[in-house]
Amino acid sequence: MSIELKQVSYTYMPKTPYEHKALDDVSFTLAEGSFTAIAGHTGSGKSTLVQHLNGLLHPECGQVLVDGVDLANSSKTGRQAAKEARNKVGMVFQYPEQQLFEETIAADIAFGPKNQGLEGEALVKRVKEAMELMGLDYAAYKDRSPFQLSGGQKRRVAIAGVLALRPKYLVLDEPTAGLDPQGREDLIQTICHLRKKWKLTIVFVSHNMEDIARLADSVVIMNHGQMAIKAAPQTAFEQVELLQAAGLQEPQMLHLLHRLQAVGLPVKTDGIQLEDGIRAIKEALSHVK
Amino acid sequence: MLSNITIGQYFPGNSILHRLDPRVKVLLLFFFLIEIFLFSNAVAYGIFSAVTFALMLLSGVPLRMLLRSLKPLWWIILFTFVIHLFSNPGTPIAQFLLFTVTWEGLRMGCFISLRLVLLILMSSLLTFTTSPLKLTDALESLLSPFRRFGLPAHELAMMMTIALRFIPTLIEETDKIMKAQQSRGADFTTGNVMKRLRNMVPILVPLFLSAFRRADELAMAMEARCYRGGVGRTQMKSLKTGAIDYLAIGGFILLTASLIGVKVLA
Amino acid sequence: MSFIEFHDLTHCYNQGQENEHKAIGGVKLSIEKGSFTAILGRNGSGKSTLAKHINGLLLPTAGSCLVDGKDTRKAEELWQIRRQVGMVFQNPDNQLIAAVVEDDVAFGPENLGMEPEEIRLKVNAALRAVNMAKYRTFAPHLLSGGQKQRIAIAGALAMDTECLVLDEPTAMLDPQGREEVMRTVQKLHEERGITIVYITHFMEEASVADRIVVMDKGNVAADGTPREIFADVPGMKKRGLDVPLAAEVAWQLRHQGVKLPETILTEDELVEALEAYTCQSN
Numbered sequence: 160m161s162i163e164l165k166q167v168s169y170t171y172m173p174k175t176p177y178e179h180k181a182l183d184d185v186s187f188t189l190a191e192g193s194f195t196a197i198a199g200h201t202g203s204g205k206s207t208l209v210q211h212l213n214g215l216l217h218p219e220c221g222q223v224l225v226d227g228v229d230l231a232n233s234s235k236t237g238r239q240a241a242k243e244a245r246n247k248v249g250m251v252f253q254y255p256e257q258q259l260f261e262e263t264i265a266a267d268i269a270f271g272p273k274n275q276g277l278e279g280e281a282l283v284k285r286v287k288e289a290m291e292l293m294g295l296d297y298a299a300y301k302d303r304s305p306f307q308l309s310g311g312q313k314r315r316v317a318i319a320g321v322l323a324l325r326p327k328y329l330v331l332d333e334p335t336a337g338l339d340p341q342g343r344e345d346l347i348q349t350i351c352h353l354r355k356k357w358k359l360t361i362v363f364v365s366h367n368m369e370d371i372a373r374l375a376d377s378v379v380i381m382n383h384g385q386m387a388i389k390a391a392p393q394t395a396f397e398q399v400e401l402l403q404a405a406g407l408q409e410p411q412m413l414h415l416l417h418r419l420q421a422v423g424l425p426v427k428t429d430g431i432q433l434e435d436g437i438r439a440i441k442e443a444l445s446h447v448k
Numbered sequence: 449m450l451s452n453i454t455i456g457q458y459f460p461g462n463s464i465l466h467r468l469d470p471r472v473k474v475l476l477l478f479f480f481l482i483e484i485f486l487f488s489n490a491v492a493y494g495i496f497s498a499v500t501f502a503l504m505l506l507s508g509v510p511l512r513m514l515l516r517s518l519k520p521l522w523w524i525i526l527f528t529f530v531i532h533l534f535s536n537p538g539t540p541i542a543q544f545l546l547f548t549v550t551w552e553g554l555r556m557g558c559f560i561s562l563r564l565v566l567l568i569l570m571s572s573l574l575t576f577t578t579s580p581l582k583l584t585d586a587l588e589s590l591l592s593p594f595r596r597f598g599l600p601a602h603e604l605a606m607m608m609t610i611a612l613r614f615i616p617t618l619i620e621e622t623d624k625i626m627k628a629q630q631s632r633g634a635d636f637t638t639g640n641v642m643k644r645l646r647n648m649v650p651i652l653v654p655l656f657l658s659a660f661r662r663a664d665e666l667a668m669a670m671e672a673r674c675y676r677g678g679v680g681r682t683q684m685k686s687l688k689t690g691a692i693d694y695l696a697i698g699g700f701i702l703l704t705a706s707l708i709g710v711k712v713l714a
Numbered sequence: 715m716s717f718i719e720f721h722d723l724t725h726c727y728n729q730g731q732e733n734e735h736k737a738i739g740g741v742k743l744s745i746e747k748g749s750f751t752a753i754l755g756r757n758g759s760g761k762s763t764l765a766k767h768i769n770g771l772l773l774p775t776a777g778s779c780l781v782d783g784k785d786t787r788k789a790e791e792l793w794q795i796r797r798q799v800g801m802v803f804q805n806p807d808n809q810l811i812a813a814v815v816e817d818d819v820a821f822g823p824e825n826l827g828m829e830p831e832e833i834r835l836k837v838n839a840a841l842r843a844v845n846m847a848k849y850r851t852f853a854p855h856l857l858s859g860g861q862k863q864r865i866a867i868a869g870a871l872a873m874d875t876e877c878l879v880l881d882e883p884t885a886m887l888d889p890q891g892r893e894e895v896m897r898t899v900q901k902l903h904e905e906r907g908i909t910i911v912y913i914t915h916f917m918e919e920a921s922v923a924d925r926i927v928v929m930d931k932g933n934v935a936a937d938g939t940p941r942e943i944f945a946d947v948p949g950m951k952k953r954g955l956d957v958p959l960a961a962e963v964a965w966q967l968r969h970q971g972v973k974l975p976e977t978i979l980t981e982d983e984l985v986e987a988l989e990a991y992t993c994q995s996n
Binding site: 580581609610612613616617620661662665666668669670671672673674675676680681682683684685686 | 766769771793796797800801803805807808809810811812813814816817820821822823824825826827828829830833834837853854855866869870873
Binding site: 210213215242245246249250252255257258259260270271274275306320321324 | 624625627628629630631632633634635649650653654657658
């Protein structure tokens with residue numbers, strides 16, 4: 160079971176002076192259980208791309224297969240397929256706290272499962288489960304207004320609102336944007352935990368190469384509507400020129416290690432987390448001695 | 449990406465009509481429309497049509513685009529024509545069941561429909577050749593004499609400016625919120641009117657909240673930039689009346705004179 | 715010479731009501747003319763509240779804020795203060811007022827009642843200074859986030875601002891936009907000596923400042939040069955912050971017995987220090 164994109168192209172406002180080709184012949188597969196990062200500068204097509212994954216946009220040509228069902232068609236059957244796919248593919252937009260609308264946190268989170276037809280005990284269970292996954296105590300928070308929370312907590316409520324759909328696939332569009340360092344770290348930890356607990360297949364849109372290196376097992380780099388790179392992060396980051404052309408930079412640790420190599424320190428670059436880097440430097444130092 | 453939407457139907461260009469002072473354009477249009485109602489003889493309508501057609505050519509806006517502005521009102525024009533066709537007593541030409549078509553009816557129908565067509569075309573010419581911003585400036589300037597009667601001319605114009613600036617942003621935002629709620633299974637396309645209205649709540653609440661937040665932040669940004677209302681404020685692009693404007697006014701006086709002449713002679 | 719002075723500045727939101735909230739309490743701080751000060755602190759630490767006092771968008775509920783010797787609480791001086799201090803906010807969309815770039819930049823000078831010809835000159839110069847002259851006639855919603863923030867900066871420059879207060883100007887931007895804004899701010903600081911107060915969550919941005927003020931729970935928790943501030947890795951983490959990568963790597967290596975100088979801040983310095991270290995031990 161997987162999400163498969165086959166030669167997907169999409170144009171905004173076709174046949175007008177504002178015509179803009181946002182996606183150009185993009186194909187890839189998101190295997191079940193994988194953690195894929197999508198990176199690229201603003202306007203590279205990454206937002207358009209993720210909106211195809213649950214049928215919010217229908218490709219101009221090409222196919223989007225969610226567990227084998229094609230969402231490409233904008234006809235009635237395609238729209239129905241897209242609606243069903245939204246139960247499987249949870250989509251967390253950028254600044255998701257801006258979509259909160261209910262009076263209480265529990266009611267807001269219940270919006271999704273209610274649309275799925277859930278009610279009564281089962282609905283409460285869903286809401287509770289989603290809140291606890293996001294680290295929000297059900298009893299303490301359920302009757303509070305979402306609008307009185309801090310920015311970071313609001314975002315957790317909004318993500319819980321998507322998790323309450325019990326998706327198999329979860330798309331997160333820059334989930335840490337605008338948070339402070341501690342907030343970013345906490346949210347990343349939660350996402351890791353989520354993935355382990357639910358075996359979710361995750362798509363993670365981000366500019367942050369450190370986060371990508373840390374979380375993803377595969378990365379898609381978008382540039383001018385085309386897929387510039389699809390590879391494991393380690394491999395992708397070695398392609399410095401392609402990265403730069405796409406308006407991105409290699410992770411800082413990798414940059415540092417490369418510079419150390421250039422001045423003759425034989426550091427290994429097989430891990431680029433902080434601990435890996437420090438270990439590599441220490442090893443190289445003892446080696447030189 | 450709905451962000452590319454342009455407001456109004458401004459067609460950028462550099463024709464004489466584009467270069468006219470927007471205040472002169474608004475005023476001349478106003479008087480022209482009055483004259484269309486005042487002079488309703490065949491010769492006058494011939495002149496009006498000729499003037500309108502000439503201005504359409506002068507504007508440099510493709511005729512196809514100008515004529516398209518008639519499209520939404522096509523049915524009203526046709527309806528008015530048919531009503532007049534049957535409702536005027538006089539010399540009959542033809543008979544449909546209970547209805548009689550008369551010469552007078554045909555004449556009236558033609559006049560009224562032509563009047564509507566000219567009204568629409570001339571107004572569109574104004575909006576096609578004047579950017580919404582210039583139009584705002586013109587309105588502020590034209591309304592400012594009424595300030596002494598308590599009309600908030602500056603505030604109205606500032607409101608229009610901000611609206612023009614934020615409409616694309618809000619459209620984009622609506623699109624995003626709609627998609628976010630659709631992703632949570634919301635449905636905006638099925639059910640009866642009441643149900644659909646209720647389904648709009650998850651869009652409207654976030655949209656209003658965000659509009660208020662924007663308004664709050666914008667007010668702060670304006671205050672930080674020394675805004676304190678229209679008092680003592682100047683404008684970088686102050687409107688200037690030049691030679692072509694006087695020429696246009698002269699032309700209009702000539703038109704009015706000849707219309708009066710025709711009426712007196714007839 | 716100090717340009718901005720906070721004297722025991724305290725600000726309570728909704729003072730006297732039941733939802734009273736003390737955002738900052740008794741801040742003593744003075745910021746030099748022509749300096750580049752970065753303010754760090756987790757969300758809710760009071761940094762935005764502090765920034766909004768500098769041009770009188772918020773008034774102190776106790777204590778005072780002086781800008782160039784003028785008190786923000788005096789209405790007649792506030793006008794002059796706002797002219798001297800320009801603000802750039804986090805959300806690039808919510809601070810541009812006009813539907814055309816050059817009209818927006820002209821907004822400030824128009825409020826000051828300058829002559830049209832003079833405004834035109836100021837607008838053109840300001841747009842050139844932020845490298846946006848090409849986009850003079852664009853609609854703001856067609857620009858990228860980084861470009862919009864540069865327009866906001868130009869809006870302040872057109873009023874001959876002497877000081878720019880930027881409240882997380884890069885939080886909503888992509889890496890390219892962040893770099894554009896950062897470069898513009900640095901250039902204005904270096905070439906025109908504009909006093910910069912820069913609030914950010916990005917430690918790399920803060921490291922180019924000549925002074926860092928760390929806010930925590932409504933007060934100043936640390937104050938020093940980037941070198942001093944970022945040498946205290948545990949202290950920064952405790953306050954929910956971070957340090958630039960090079961500083962952290964150096965700190966960790968030092969603690970694992972590698973003898974490196976204590977003032978390493980940038981990648982260049984770290985590479986140099988490690989190179990020197992290996993030469994030494996040979």
